Amino acid sequence: MVSFRQSTVLLSLLSWSFASNPRPYPPPDAHLQTTSILNHESYLDGLDDHQWYLDNIPFIDVPDKSMQDVYYYRASVIKRHLKWAHEGHGFIETEFIHPVSWASKFQLRWLRDQDYAKNLIEAYTRGGIEKLSYITYTHYVHRGILEHAQATGDIPFLVSQLDGMVSIYHLWNTTRDNRTGLYHRNPLQDAQEYSLPGYLTGGPGGGPMQEWNDFGLSSSMGGGK
Structure with missing residues (x-):
């Protein structure tokens, strides 16, 4: 991880x-x-x-x-x-x-x-x-928990963490744009450089890192498609 x-x-x-x-x-x-x-x-x-x-x-x-x-x-x-x-x-x-x-x-x-x-x-x-x-930086702790179980075979521990994983997932709802269904972050708040559109328009925006992060969170809990 x-x-x-x-x-x-x-x-x-x-x-x-x-x-x-x-x-x-x-x-x-x-x-x-x-x-x-x-x-x-x-x-x-x-x-x-x-x-x-x-x-x-x-x-x-x-x-x-x-x-x-x-x-x-x-x-x-x-x-x-x-x-x-x-x-x-x-x-x-x-x-x-x-x-x-x-x-x-x-x-x-x-x-x-x-x-x-x-x-x-x-x-x-x-x-x-x-x-x-x-929440500050995007991360893939959910995926790490899943891969820990895959490496160790300790599935009961993975299951015991599910409630906490769901709670972490919901913390990111404040960064979700319900009109587009995409998550957004200010790039500098996520240890990334501004993209050209972000620099010109200012404020938070969607991006592959944030969307893949959300996919990793949801798929580790059985919700990714």
């Missing part, structure tokens, strides 16, 4: 403090028997806290060294952006290592410990991020 914005806005609103990492040990699936043909430690040179990677990431070995280096670098990026909020809310995934007034998230669905992804999903669905800071 990439490019959702608002995490640090929520952090500032709730005055969350980043505590030490209370990671869950043993891993939730430690009882499963696994087979390993790779020496996992050998892929972690230059990375801190080897145990976190050993507990969480899939290990790969491919002929293309550049691709392999990028893969493990991306895993390190995920780890650096995981921040513990507090008990009851769990982890949040930020866009910037040093907190700023906007934030976004990274890919979590492939981590072995799924609490990281679930904590982030619930920051939206329990009425946190957008209910407190209101």
Whole structure:
């Protein structure tokens, strides 16, 4: 999941403090028997806290060294952006290592410990991020929730989030033009440049990004056609 914005806005609103990492040990699936043909430690040179990677990431070995280096670098990026909020809310995934007034998230669905992804999903669905800071940037958190279920097979968790997904969807009704059936945004409020028509006429306007965002939201809840 990439490019959702608002995490640090929520952090500032709730005055969350980043505590030490209370990671869950043993891993939730430690009882499963696994087979390993790779020496996992050998892929972690230059990375801190080897145990976190050993507990969480899939290990790969491919002929293309550049691709392999990028893969493990991306895993390190995920780890650096995981921040513990507090008990009851769990982890949040930020866009910037040093907190700023906007934030976004990274890919979590492939981590072995799924609490990281679930904590982030619930920051939206329990009425946190957008209910407190209101809608700002378009995003595809609904699609991310669906793809999380597809990757993990955790369909009950997906179903348990449906009410929250519907609530998020309805927050965007204020940006819908009932005459055209299209959603509209001011491009600069959505981290995009003005289009030529938008620059000339001013104000919010419809666009592919907003319409595809709405399609992703509705299709993830079974409503997209």
